[in-house]
Structure formats: C-alpha cells, structure tokens
Amino acid sequence: MLEVSGCSVRFGGVQALRDVSLSVREGEIVGIVGPNGAGKTTLFDVISGFRKPNSGTVRFRGRDVTRLPAHARAAAGIGRTFQNLGLVRGATVRTNLLAAQHLAAGYSAPAGILGLPSTYGAEARLSRRADALADMLGLSALMDRKVDELPYGVFKRVEVAAALATDADLVLLDEPTSGMGPTERTAFADALAEFRRTFRVTVAMIEHDVPLVAQVCDYVYCLNFGQMLAEGEPDGLRSHPDVIRAYLGDEVPVRLMPSSERGRPFLEVDGLWVSYGERGRVPVLRDLSFEVRHLERLVLLGLNGAGKTTTVATLAGLLRPERGAIVFDGADITDLPAAERVGLGIILVPEGRQVFPGLSVDHNLRLGAWNRRRDAGYVAEGQERVKRVFPHLADRGKQLAGTLSGGEQQMLAIGRALMAAPRLLLVDEASLGLSPAITQTVFSVLDQINTEGVTVVLVEQGMAALDHADRVMILERGELVFEGSSTETDHAGLRERYLGAPVPA
Amino acid sequence: MTTTLTGPDPVVAAPPAERTAGRPSAVGWAARGTVGAALFGLVFLFPLTRSGVDVNIYTEAVIYAIIGLSLNVLLGYAGQISLGHQAFVGVGAFTSAYMVTVHEQNFVAAVGIAVAVGAAQALILGVISLRISGLYFALVSLAYGAMAEDWLFNISSLTGGGTGQPAPKPSAFATDHRYYFLCLAFLALVLYLDWRLTSSKTGRALLALRSNPRVAESFGTSVKRYTLLAFVISGAFASLAGALLAHNTTRVVAGQFQFQLALLFVIMTVVGGLRSRVGVVVGSAFFALTGYFFAHLHLGSAVGALPLVPDLSPAIAPLVLGPLLLLFTLIRHPGGMAEFLDPFQRWLIRGRSARA
Numbered sequence: 001m002l003e004v005s006g007c008s009v010r011f012g013g014v015q016a017l018r019d020v021s022l023s024v025r026e027g028e029i030v031g032i033v034g035p036n037g038a039g040k041t042t043l044f045d046v047i048s049g050f051r052k053p054n055s056g057t058v059r060f061r062g063r064d065v066t067r068l069p070a071h072a073r074a075a076a077g078i079g080r081t082f083q084n085l086g087l088v089r090g091a092t093v094r095t096n097l098l099a100a101q102h103l104a105a106g107y108s109a110p111a112g113i114l115g116l117p118s119t120y121g122a123e124a125r126l127s128r129r130a131d132a133l134a135d136m137l138g139l140s141a142l143m144d145r146k147v148d149e150l151p152y153g154v155f156k157r158v159e160v161a162a163a164l165a166t167d168a169d170l171v172l173l174d175e176p177t178s179g180m181g182p183t184e185r186t187a188f189a190d191a192l193a194e195f196r197r198t199f200r201v202t203v204a205m206i207e208h209d210v211p212l213v214a215q216v217c218d219y220v221y222c223l224n225f226g227q228m229l230a231e232g233e234p235d236g237l238r239s240h241p242d243v244i245r246a247y248l249g250d251e252v253p254v255r256l257m258p259s260s261e262r263g264r265p266f267l268e269v270d271g272l273w274v275s276y277g278e279r280g281r282v283p284v285l286r287d288l289s290f291e292v293r294h295l296e297r298l299v300l301l302g303l304n305g306a307g308k309t310t311t312v313a314t315l316a317g318l319l320r321p322e323r324g325a326i327v328f329d330g331a332d333i334t335d336l337p338a339a340e341r342v343g344l345g346i347i348l349v350p351e352g353r354q355v356f357p358g359l360s361v362d363h364n365l366r367l368g369a370w371n372r373r374r375d376a377g378y379v380a381e382g383q384e385r386v387k388r389v390f391p392h393l394a395d396r397g398k399q400l401a402g403t404l405s406g407g408e409q410q411m412l413a414i415g416r417a418l419m420a421a422p423r424l425l426l427v428d429e430a431s432l433g434l435s436p437a438i439t440q441t442v443f444s445v446l447d448q449i450n451t452e453g454v455t456v457v458l459v460e461q462g463m464a465a466l467d468h469a470d471r472v473m474i475l476e477r478g479e480l481v482f483e484g485s486s487t488e489t490d491h492a493g494l495r496e497r498y499l500g501a502p503v504p505a
Numbered sequence: 506m507t508t509t510l511t512g513p514d515p516v517v518a519a520p521p522a523e524r525t526a527g528r529p530s531a532v533g534w535a536a537r538g539t540v541g542a543a544l545f546g547l548v549f550l551f552p553l554t555r556s557g558v559d560v561n562i563y564t565e566a567v568i569y570a571i572i573g574l575s576l577n578v579l580l581g582y583a584g585q586i587s588l589g590h591q592a593f594v595g596v597g598a599f600t601s602a603y604m605v606t607v608h609e610q611n612f613v614a615a616v617g618i619a620v621a622v623g624a625a626q627a628l629i630l631g632v633i634s635l636r637i638s639g640l641y642f643a644l645v646s647l648a649y650g651a652m653a654e655d656w657l658f659n660i661s662s663l664t665g666g667g668t669g670q671p672a673p674k675p676s677a678f679a680t681d682h683r684y685y686f687l688c689l690a691f692l693a694l695v696l697y698l699d700w701r702l703t704s705s706k707t708g709r710a711l712l713a714l715r716s717n718p719r720v721a722e723s724f725g726t727s728v729k730r731y732t733l734l735a736f737v738i739s740g741a742f743a744s745l746a747g748a749l750l751a752h753n754t755t756r757v758v759a760g761q762f763q764f765q766l767a768l769l770f771v772i773m774t775v776v777g778g779l780r781s782r783v784g785v786v787v788g789s790a791f792f793a794l795t796g797y798f799f800a801h802l803h804l805g806s807a808v809g810a811l812p813l814v815p816d817l818s819p820a821i822a823p824l825v826l827g828p829l830l831l832l833f834t835l836i837r838h839p840g841g842m843a844e845f846l847d848p849f850q851r852w853l854i855r856g857r858s859a860r861a
Contacts, residue, residue: 049722070723088712090716
C-alpha cells in the first residue's frame with residue numbers, strides 16, 4: 001500500500017534521514033520506534049508531504065506521490081495526526097470533525113458560499129457522519145466543547161477521530177499515547193484494533209512505548225540517527241541487539257566513584273507539579289521530589305516524554321511549577337525568574353544546543369557572560385578558559401556557530417554556559433545526535449568541569465553518561481521510579497524499563 | 506487539577522453545560538418584540554423621516570458595513586492583515602463609475618464588472634501574500650494602497666484625473682432614500698454569503714488554516730488555494746462596496762481613498778469584533794456615523810471646551826476616537842463590540858447561535 005524507498009532528507013548540516021525504506025501493507029498496524037531525534041517525525045513528514053525528500057520516492061497505492069503537496073496526499077488517502085496537538089484550536093469537537101471532512105463535503109467552495117440548495121443537504125450529511133464517528137469514539141457528549149478544554153487523553157482521541165473523519169485509507173499517528181495515563185493507553189490499544197476493523201484503515205504509528213507497540217503492531221521499524229536500524233516482528237525486534245543499543249547505548253563498565261566532599265544538599269526539590277497547556281491540561285511532572293548534593297554528578301534518565309527536560313527547565317526557571325518548592329543552597333528560589341537564577345549560578349545547557357547560529361563562536365561565548373559583560377577582563381579570561389577546555393573551538397572564534405558540526409555546537413553550548421560561572425550546571429541531552437566517541441569527549445570535559453567545583457546534572461536517554469555519574473535517577477511519566485548509585489543501574493534493568501521484559505525465545 | 510487527570514473522564518461524566526433556559530415568559534416575548542420593532546423602525550422607517558442629505562450618510566454607514574465584512578473575511582477568517590483596503594474599495598468605485606460614464610453600461614453590469622475587477626486585483630495581492638507574510642505583507646499592502654491613491658486613481662483616461670469620474674445613481678433608485686434601501690439589500694446579500702461561507706467547508710477550511718496550516722493540509726485543505734479564495738471574496742465584497750459608494754456620492758475622486766481610510770477600516774472591523782457579523786456591521790456603521798454624531802450633537806465643540814484642547818472637527822473625529830477605542834478593545838475586550846452584541850443577538854433570536 002505504502003512504499004517508501006531510499007528517502008534521504010537533510011536540513012542545514014543535519015542528515016535527518018539517510019536512505020530510509022519502509023513498506024506498509026494494507027490492513028496492517030505498523031510501528032515506528034527509535035530514540036529521540038532518530039528522524040521518526042521527519043519520516044512521517046516525508047510520507048504525508050510536509051517535507052520533500054532530497055532523494056528517494058514515496059509510492060502510495062502504486063502511484064508516485066513524492067512531489068505531491070500535503071493536501072493532495074490527504075486527498076489520495078493519507079491522513080495523519082501530529083505530535084504536538086494537531087487540531088483546530090479554539091474550535092469545538094464538532095467543528096473539528098466537520099473541518100476534517102473537507103474532502104468528503106461533496107460540493108465546491110463557491111457552491112457553499114453561494115448557499116446553493118444542494119449544499120444544505122451535504123452539510124446535514126457531514127453533520128450526521130460527524131455524530132456517528134463521535135458516537136463510536138465515545139465523544140458524543142463533548143461535541144460542543146472547545147477542544148482546548150478537554151483533558152489531554154480525550155484531546156488525543158479527538159485527534160484520532162479527526163484523522164479517521166478525513167476518510168484516509170492510511171492513518172499516520174504521531175505519538176498517539178504521549179501524555180496518556182496507563183489506563184488510557186490500554187484503552188487506546190484496544191480501540192486501535194477496533195478502528196482497523198470498523199474503518200478498514202491501515203495504521204502507521206510512531207510510539208515511544210515499546211511494550212505497547214509490541215502489543216498492537218504487526219510489524220515494527222526501528223530508526224536511529226536517521227537510518228533504518230532494524231525491522232521485523234515486534235517481539236524479535238525487542239531483543240535485537242541494535243535496537244537495544246539504540247535505546248541504551250553501548251554497555252559501559254561502571255567504575256565506583258569515591259564520594260568525598262559530596263553530600264551536602266545543594267538543591268532540594270519538593271513536591272513539584274508541572275503541566276503544559278491551558279488549565280494544566282498536559283501533566284508532565286507529578287509530585288516530583290529529589291535532591292542534588294553538592295559537587296555530585298547526577299544523571300537523570302528516562303524515555304522521551306518522561307519529564308526530564310521539563311525538570312531541568314523548571315530548575316532553570318523557564319517553567320513555572322503549579323505546586324512544589326525549589327531550594328537552592330539554602331534559599332527558596334521557586335518564584336525567582338530565570339535571569340536571576342543565572343546570577344546564582346544555575347546554568348542550563350538546553351536540549352538541541354540552542355547556540356545562536358548567526359553569531360560567531362566568540363560572540364556566542366560573550367553572550368554567555370551577559371551578567372558580567374562590562375568586565376572585559378573576566379570575559380577575555382573566560383573565553384581563554386573555554387578554548388583551553390575545548391581545543392576544538394580554539395581556532396574557530398570567528399566562525400558562525402550555525403556552520404559548526406553537531407559535536408562542536410554542543411561544546412560551544414557548554415562553553416557558553418561556563419562563561420556564566422556556573423555552580424550548578426544542567427546539561428540536557430548532550431549526547432543527542434552525537435557519535436559515541438564525541439559523546440565521551442563531551443562527558444570527559446564535564447567531569448573536568450565537575451572537579452573544578454561545579455555540581456553537574458546530566459539529562460540522558462541512554463547509558464552513555466553512566467560512567468560519568470555518581471548517582472542516577474530514572475523518571476517515568478513525570479515520576480521518579482528509581483534512585484541509586486550508578487553502579488546499581490544495570491543494563492538489563494534499564495532495558496526492561498524501556499523495552500519491556502525480554503521475551504523468552 | 507489532579508482530580509481531572511486521574512478521575513475517569515470527568516468531562517464525559519458531567520452533563521454538558523447547556524443553556525437550559527426555558528421558554529421565555531410573556532414579558533420576555535413582549536420585550537423581544539419591542540426591541541425587534543425598535544430596531545426595524547431604526548433601520549427601515551427612521552431614514553424615511555430624514556432629509557436626503559442625512560440619508561446619504563446613512564447609506565454610507567450601510568456601505569461601510571459591507572467594507573467591514575469584506576475586511577473581516579481577510580483579517581478575521583484568513584488571518585491576513587491588509588492595510589491597503591481603501592484601494593480595494595477604490596478599484597470598485599472607479600471601475601463602476603468608468604463603466605457607467607465612459608461605456609454607458611447599466612448599473613447592474615457596471616457593479617458586476619467592478620466586483621470581477623476587484624476580485625482579480627485582490628487575487629494578485631493574495632499571490633504576493635503567499636510569498637511574504639506578517640509584517641512585510643502588511644507593508645506591501647500599505648504600499649499598494651498608496652500606489653493606488655497616488656497613481657492608479659489618477660490615470661485620467663480611466664478615472665477622470667483630478668476632477669474625478671461621475672457616477673450617477675441608477676434611474677430606478679435615483680433618490681437618496683431609494684438608494685439607501687438598495688444598499689441595504691446588497692448588505693443583506695453579503696450577510697447571506699458570509700453566513701453560508703462560515704457554515705460551509707470554506708469557513709472551516711479558513712478556520713483550520715488560520716489556526717494551524719499543517720493541520721489544515723492534513724485535512725486535505727490546500728492552504729494556498731483557500732488563502733487566495735479569501736482574498737478573492739474580500740476583494741469582491743470590497744469592490745461591491747466601492748461601486749455602491751461611488752454611486753452614492755455620484756462622483757468619485759482619488760482623494761476619497763486616502764491612507765487613513767485603510768486604518769479606519771481595520772479599526773472599525775476590530776473594534777466591532779472580528780468573526781462576528783453583527784459586531785462588524787455595528788462597528789463599521791458606528792465609525793461611519795461618528796462624524797455625523799459629532800456634527801449633530803456638537804460633540805466637537807464640547808471637546809474644545811476642555812482647557813488646552815482644540816475643537817475636534819467631525820471629519821477627523823473617527824481617527825481620534827478610533828485608536829482610543831482600538832486600544833480599549835485590544836486590552837479589555839478583545840472580542841470587540843461583539844462581546845456585548847452577540848449575547849444580545851442570542852437573546853433576541855433565541856436558539857440560534859451568533860457564531861457559526
């Protein structure tokens with residue numbers, strides 16, 4: 001039914017997809033898994049026409065649709081949902097289900113505007129169809145609610161309803177269960193099988209919950225670094241060494257670190273609740289409490305959507321918790337704005353580096369020292385220090401940051417943080433998209449920074465940072481599920497958390 | 506908040522918050538009847554008691570309502586800013602005047618051609634809007650308005666140059682009073698088309714693409730095509746209004762379509778309330794009549810009585826009042842006058858929601 005062959009996509013200096021092929025047969029439910037940044041959503045964009053591949057073709061029902069725009073692919077029968085809440089905001093469920101039937105309206109736009117008699121009948125028919133669909137998905141009572149007012153799980157259900165309303169033969173679901181609780185997930189998995197029967201649709205879904213994928217999918221593809229890593233029946237794939245490595249990284253021998261002065265509570269987090277969306281619709285952190293000890297290296301592990309980035313962003317002051325308290329070095333900073341936390345020495349290296357691409361390396365570094373920008377001596381000294389720590393950056397002072405490689409950008413982002421004289425350094429997924437060798441280089445530098453008197457919190461998905469950690473915490477759906485020394489965190493245990501219990505052969 | 510997350514779908518369990526108002530009492534019916542009759546009297550009977558000079562101004566208010574609806578399609582439905590809307594109106598005015606005076610076409614044909622030409626020029630601007638958007642498109646539309654005023658409307662062979670182009674009223678509607686009712690009929694037509702637009706797939710397509718173009722595309726809506734359609738409809742409505750305006754003043758000159766008019770159009774639409782037909786109509790009429798109120802109620806000299814403040818002439822009153830009301834609207838009542846008018850409308854016509 002769908003045949004993607006040899007698709008490559010690059011934007012800027014990043015190769016998002018490299019020679020990816022995939023096929024979906026009629027009536028199947030196909031899963032696409034892979035760690036954060038693997039290129040899964042890009043692949044969906046290629047299939048649904050939101051991004052043209054640099055090479056390769058997409059064939060749907062035997063027809064080459066590679067050059068068709070997105071709305072024409074929808075007309076051909078490819079429907080999709082979006083990762084970040086893809087509905088018409090501010091409109092009711094009914095309006096959304098009607099809008100989704102754009103292609104099924106059966107009259108031309110001018111006929112509708114002129115109010116020709118036939119269009120009244122057509123509108124009534126669309127309305128009945130929306131009602132029927134809502135009925136089937138248990139949304140009938142909510143038809144006149146604005147979608148923004150709905151709880152997250154229900155919102156996702158409306159999204160699926162809208163995708164089905166488009167009359168698509170192939171529905172692409174982008175993380176349909178993100179933000180759902182365990183009960184909602186189970187219900188969704190059951191509903192999916194029913195949709196397939198009732199609507200005779202074929203489904204391809206991106207999903208981080210590997211056990212759920214294993215439960216509902218007929219066939220699974222695993223992407224990593226933009227490449228198709230493995231494919232196969234779900235159970236086989238879960239024990240595939242490459243897949244395990246993609247999620248966890250290479251198994252590293254963990255050495256026991258002596259804990260010296262480490263111990264004094266440096267940062268205390270108590271009962272943190274953080275949600276996104278209006279009226280706290282999307283819960284991300286639920287009653288999270290933990291502490292960071294002075295001069296330790298703490299690694300925060302968890303899958304995509306676990307709440308890791310939210311945690312560090314809240315610590316940095318970029319997000320406001322609804323409840324809970326944050327105490328830093330004895331002072332309550334819960335209500336302190338982000339800029340003032342920088343003054344206290346809490347510095348965040350954000351996910352995806354976020355360097356200023358149009359500025360040179362030197363200018364990026366100088367912006368890091370914004371609070372002491374008038375102290376020329378301090379700024380110059382800081383730049384010297386960063387270039388000593390990262391020799392890669394030494395002779396690139398004039399180069400635009402946007403033209404650096406991913407690894408160099410990561411170094412620059414850390415260097416920029418160093419310019420602000422951090423006491424607590426929060427590093428969000430430093431290893432994202434980097435090769436293992438570069439990742440280890442970056443972590444070694446962080447070790448060195450740590451020995452110079454900086455407390456370090458690393459956010460990671462895989463095991464790569466474990467060798468550089470004193471303590472490990474694992475987050476799952478916004479809750480702390482494990483806390484212990486890095487030696488207690490073993491490969492097998494983490495694997496079971498991420499990919500589900502191993503299947504006996 | 507926590508309970509809504511862990512509980513079993515409280516939204517589903519709770520009955521939807523429907524307005525469960527019972528049938529209105531006899532007093533309620535009487536009140537509705539009285540208000541309805543008063544509105545009817547104001548729009549249909551009151552003008553009959555006034556002089557032609559006054560009615561001419563009321564007609565302008567009706568035409569402004571069409572202009573407001575036209576801008577509402579672009580600004581409200583499609584989310585595109587246009588700061589050159591006076592040029593859209595002007596193109597319609599000059600086309601119709603040209604057709605009647607130079608080519609001796611009848612009124613209906615002239616207005617029809619004006620609408621077609623207006624739609625075509627809006628389409629061109631629409632194509633540009635697909636290339637550049639936001640602030641830069643606003644600048645382009647602004648420049649287009651200035652270009653039309655200074656150059657396009659001064660091409661003597663088409664517009665009569667400085668003396669302008671005569672635009673007589675159609676013989677069957679030659680008096681100001683009759684012409685007023687003709688314009689009301691056109692307003693009714695535009696209201697009908699706008700209503701069908703919002704309750705058919707075009708309205709939903711525009712709603713989707715304004716909210717999120719990617720979602721719109723995934724529903725099979727061509728963002729490109731529907732953005733252009735919005736321009737075409739807006740251009741057609743604006744040109745219709747322009748043609749009606751031309752025959753109302755019986756002579757069109759370039760000076761009628763100055764830049765401040767574009768500002769006034771945007772202000773009256775926003776203050777009236779984007780995406781609310783009633784709001785836009787009332788807001789537009791209000792601003793069209795501001796000068797008239799100032800002149801008749803001597804508000805200008807009342808302002809002048811304040812120390813250090815000069816008299817406010819009726820001609821510039823809307824442009825002084827407008828920005829103040831715009832600020833007030835954006836800060837306190839982003840829904841515009843419609844925030845008050847829509848509930849009122851729902852009360853008057855019970856059961857039918859004011860917005861599609």
